[in-house]
Amino acid sequence: MKDKTIDYVLRATWQAVARMYNEEAAKFDGTMATGFALLSIDKEGGTPSTTLGPKMGMEATSLTRTLKSMEEKGLIYRKPNPNDGRGVLIYLTEFGKEKRELSKNTVLKFNEAVRQNVSVEQLQNFMEVSEIINELIQEKRIFNHTSASELA
Template sequence: MKREETVDFHIKSAWHAISRMYNQHAAEEGFTTAIGFVLININSKEGTPATKIAPKIGLETRSLTRMLKTMEEKGLVYKKPDLVDKRSVRIYLTEEGKRKKEISVKTIKEFNEQIRQVIPEKDLESFFATFEKIQMVIDQFSGIEVNKPIYEL
């Protein structure tokens, strides 16, 4: 089987192209796609417990810790003890963090609008149904649950 005939080749190449595109847009604003995904997963009003962010976006806790430190240094987020659970820390967006989050959301929405202008709704429905089946195969093949959303808009 040639690599062009494998499902994973097409998924990986499409994701790399999307990631490059998102990183190009983010770089123009002075951040990265990964930081954008973290920002999207932080509640703009109530903050988000630090322990809830990594599982939402499929990051290792150590990687998220480093990224949050960088984000704090860039003035995008700040930490405060959780008012309910004093052992926990909540991550809040600064005004600049909220601005970068809006840029991230806008970029994702614009890309999806462009896709929807080119691909008919019926084809997208088939695409989503196909990916649900692929995710089922992944879940069964790996024996672990990997169908958590990367972000919620």
């Protein structure tokens, strides 16, 4: 552990989690991105497509591909946003709601497995460290250079 950098551990862990979720989702003809989208869409009121990307931390092009695939599989449908003539609301179909429940149970199972193997204190420390890292990044307190000349 002592030779590994923090970013390496984060990246390796996230890749392992993503691989695990994708392997599980594949059993149900899905992907981790699809499962995450299902969980991010309001199951009753729909969700504006413009808020979905930031909510999921996905780039617009990746989100567009994911939503297109979900629509083709009958998981979602789109309707014009009555409050914004240019916008679209994404809704879950009944099939989408079923798959959403499956995704939710998968996430809960993962969380329960971690909680059974990690102490409350360890999990709390992990959450606190993750929050600090996110704050450092959001507040640009790591790489806050204003120009390339400052790097020299």
